[in-house]
Amino acid sequence: MDAALDLVAKKAPFSSLSLREVTKRAGVVPTAFYRHFPDMSALGLTLLDESFRTLRQMMREVRQQELPSERMIRGSMDTFFTYVRNNRNHFLFVSKELYGGSATMRQAIRREIRLFVSELAMDMSRFPFLVDVSAEDLQMMASPVVNGVVALTQEMLELDEDDETGQQEMLLIAEKQVRLIYFGVALWRSHPDTNT
């Protein structure tokens, strides 16, 4: 699995990765592959699972701290991005598979993203000034935030691994953009007549 991630990180997307390449990188004969996975696509799905499982848990823990509204958003974003940095190769893999992978792979990733949107919407529903917004509208407000995070993640992965200043800049921009959306939400609330 590490061999596959390495190859994806510094070469081609997973789909154009051969079984033999992976086994060679792992220092093992090709046939040994079948002792672990029946298929390359099985390897892919396992890699995907590994990428998200611990992340989901971390995000849940952050959320359970029940911080005041704005701090929570900030905290979630921070833990998310440090997680991405610590698991760079996993997310390089995920990023390339989001649109370039097999159908089942793409579905799986998009399900994961939709999950984030839902959970963010739930968090937002506890904000004092959003208590009586419909679930549908909350979902619609949460998704651009998550969109932004996804886009930012992919742009950060495009950066060099140790370009600290570049990454910091990006985080600042991201924060501003999120705040922009929250401003929009606030105004949306105060002028509900224009939202038809």
Place this chain on the structure above:
Amino acid sequence: MDAALDLVAKKAPFSSLSLREVTKRAGVVPTAFYRHFPDMSALGLTLLDESFRTLRQMMREVRQQELPSERMIRGSMDTFFTYVRNNRNHFLFVSKELYGGSATMRQAIRREIRLFVSELAMDMSRFPFLVDVSAEDLQMMASPVVNGVVALTQEMLELDEDDETGQQEMLLIAEKQVRLIYFGVALWRSHPDTNT
């Protein structure tokens, strides 16, 4: 080129496409490929150029109509998405290459996207209530809008080609999200002290 687009649309990403596959699909012997392109990556770049060239021109024409502010945004989005629908295969290709392609390919696409952001920012600078916002801040306001459009494009491509209602729904949601951001911009303007 049509053969390559076909294969990308209904099968694997471009990177995992073989020269022989493409020529077979084109009804031609493998060696004939070299009469047109020196390389598979050359094919890719040509495909990319073809995807964006006419689009750029169309967008420029829409913009030159000099419509009142909000109408222009709406008009741009409409022409963009109908263009995407009419060139579905091209954008399936672009979508998969954005993160899954070669380094040069990715750079090229991201340059194209940044161009859209800049032009949108320029348009926004003519809005009456945004005349004295810094160019930097305009850029920062335009990018989430473009982000949203890119994300929406990719989600629409995930839909079935003839799922009219689904696509209409998505456009409605997109419009709401864009309006949300514009609300945010307005409020941003009225509370400049919190934007440090």
Place this chain on the structure above:
DNA sequence: AGTATTTGTGAACAGGTGTTGACTAGCGCT
């Protein structure tokens, strides 16, 4: 210590891959 299960090895297969070189049909152009 001895068995059973897991993990890795080696050789071999049929088929797909990019690229070469010399050769030919089709076309535009004068």
Place this chain on the structure above:
DNA sequence: AGCGCTAGTCAACACCTGTTCACAAATACT
């Protein structure tokens, strides 16, 4: 009508691909 160029063909090459099977080492378990 005939020259010249473009686009296509054919055969061949060395190599990489996924997958099979029977066999050996290593590890876990009692």
